[in-house]
Amino acid sequence: MSLLRRAWAIVWKDLLIEARTKQSFNAMVFFAALVLFIFSFALGPDTELLQRVAGGLLWVGIAFTGLLSLSRTYQNEETSGGLEGLRAYPGDPRAIYLGKLLGNIVLLLLVEAVLIPAAGILFQANLWPHALGLVAVSVLGTIGFSLVGTFYSALTVNLRAREVMLPLLLFPALVPVLLGAVNATTLILEGDLMGEAVVWLRVLGGFDIIFFVICIWIFPIALEE
Amino acid sequence: MGLKSKIEKFLGILALLAMVVGSYVGLVVVPADAAQGNVQRLMYVHVPAAWLAFLAFFVVFVMSVLYLIQRDERWDRVAASSAEIGVMFTVVTLLLGMMWGKPTWGVYWTWDPRLTTTAILLAIYVGYGALRSFADDGEKRARWSAIVGVIGFANVPIVYMSVTWWRTLHQPPSSPRSVAPDILWTLMLNLAAFTLVYLYLMMRRIRLAKLEGELERRMAYNA
Numbered sequence: 001m002s003l004l005r006r007a008w009a010i011v012w013k014d015l016l017i018e019a020r021t022k023q024s025f026n027a028m029v030f031f032a033a034l035v036l037f038i039f040s041f042a043l044g045p046d047t048e049l050l051q052r053v054a055g056g057l058l059w060v061g062i063a064f065t066g067l068l069s070l071s072r073t074y075q076n077e078e079t080s081g082g083l084e085g086l087r088a089y090p091g092d093p094r095a096i097y098l099g100k101l102l103g104n105i106v107l108l109l110l111v112e113a114v115l116i117p118a119a120g121i122l123f124q125a126n127l128w129p130h131a132l133g134l135v136a137v138s139v140l141g142t143i144g145f146s147l148v149g150t151f152y153s154a155l156t157v158n159l160r161a162r163e164v165m166l167p168l169l170l171f172p173a174l175v176p177v178l179l180g181a182v183n184a185t186t187l188i189l190e191g192d193l194m195g196e197a198v199v200w201l202r203v204l205g206g207f208d209i210i211f212f213v214i215c216i217w218i219f220p221i222a223l224e225e
Numbered sequence: 226m227g228l229k230s231k232i233e234k235f236l237g238i239l240a241l242l243a244m245v246v247g248s249y250v251g252l253v254v255v256p257a258d259a260a261q262g263n264v265q266r267l268m269y270v271h272v273p274a275a276w277l278a279f280l281a282f283f284v285v286f287v288m289s290v291l292y293l294i295q296r297d298e299r300w301d302r303v304a305a306s307s308a309e310i311g312v313m314f315t316v317v318t319l320l321l322g323m324m325w326g327k328p329t330w331g332v333y334w335t336w337d338p339r340l341t342t343t344a345i346l347l348a349i350y351v352g353y354g355a356l357r358s359f360a361d362d363g364e365k366r367a368r369w370s371a372i373v374g375v376i377g378f379a380n381v382p383i384v385y386m387s388v389t390w391w392r393t394l395h396q397p398p399s400s401p402r403s404v405a406p407d408i409l410w411t412l413m414l415n416l417a418a419f420t421l422v423y424l425y426l427m428m429r430r431i432r433l434a435k436l437e438g439e440l441e442r443r444m445a446y447n448a
Contacts, residue, residue: 148376155369161359168355169373172348173380176387183391203387214379218372221293 010099035061054123055185070149097219104146133188140204141181151215180204236425243418271321273419281311289374301367306430338389349377
């Protein structure tokens with residue numbers, strides 16, 4: 001129980017800082033909107049085309065935006081040597097991972113809560129009939145993204161070229177998440193006549209479980225000093 | 226000359242001989258494929274390269290696990306060497322595959338599950354190499370790259386499955402062709418040759434890694 005309580009303390013601290021400063025949230029929403037805009041410009045004003053590729057555009061936007069916040073995961077701690085402080089606390093270091101993971105998931109889901117309706121307006125897609133499916137994809141996809149992302153950002157935090165290294169390590173590992181999320185989103189937006197979206201939700205769920213186990217297991221080694 | 230360098234030299238000569246014989250048999254002795262013609266001969270180098278790439282990355286995985294358990298520098302050196310050689314074999318595999326794909330399929334590249342997975346595999350281990358080159362501290366570099374070696378390999382089956390589903394939900398998979406005995410033993414011969422090349426390169430690369438580590442220590446000591 002104390003593991004969860006310690007994790008929760010980190011989540012609470014980070015979200016409180018975020019709520020007071022909004023340093024990440026504002027930048028992320030603005031950046032995500034820009035990504036969607038740039039895609040729309042690049043592909044032209046053909047609404048039918050945009051609707052067909054909306055799932056892909058949306059998730060590329062989420063991936064880039066998520067990367068932005070992931071690289072800042074340990075920034076609150078970094079400036080004043082706080083990570084050493086966290087590490088020095090007695091108990092399981094996995095609480096740090098759990099807390100940071102939960103914080104990243106919550107933040108990214110909040111951004112998506114703005115981004116997905118905005119994409120619906122921009123690409124002229126009626127999202128309400130598909131709301132339940134879209135929420136399921138976002139939650140499972142965001143968990144998968146954050147699981148690996150939170151882990152690799154801890155691994156690269158002390159690296160010289162971490163701005164390059166994080167995406168270089170992260171994106172190849174995230175191929176199943178991106179494939180699952182994009183295909184599920186596209187199928188759901190098309191009405192999912194064949195019931196295929198469930199297959200992709202299972203891929204996402206499976207990825208989430210496997211990587212949760214691996215990351216939780218290895219994290220203490222990644223954090224050793 | 227020490228025993229190790231004797232073995233290394235012997236392995237090198239053996240690998241060279243095996244490559245010459247394997248290439249001769251693949252290019253001259255075995256008849257051309259009835260359906261594909263001479264292009265099919267590329268298979269004798271393409272398939273062994275692909276197998277060796279997978280073997281090399283499997284070695285990275287095993288050595289990474291060993292390192293994380295025992296924290297012995299030796300395992301790190303073997304893992305790093307194998308990753309580098311694996312990347313080389315992967316690039317060779319992809320290039321040869323493209324040379325074969327253009328006349329056979331009409332395109333250099335297609336989003337076939339195996340092709341796509343191999344490309345992602347390349348990206349994973351290029352990332353592994355980049356991580357190593359950006360980490361200064363020897364112990365941390367070994368620990369971090371071992372973690373990437375474990376996660377990267379654990380991800381391969383998931384990547385392969387998801388890419389296969391991505392492609393086969395919409396198109397049927399191609400049927401496997403039966404393989405003639407001539408083709409099979411030529412393939413095995415070349416596989417043996419490539420394995421010898423891998424072992425030879427590994428011995429050299431591990432020796433180099435040892436020297437690099439020694440140099441790093443001395444420079445740290447002098448600084």
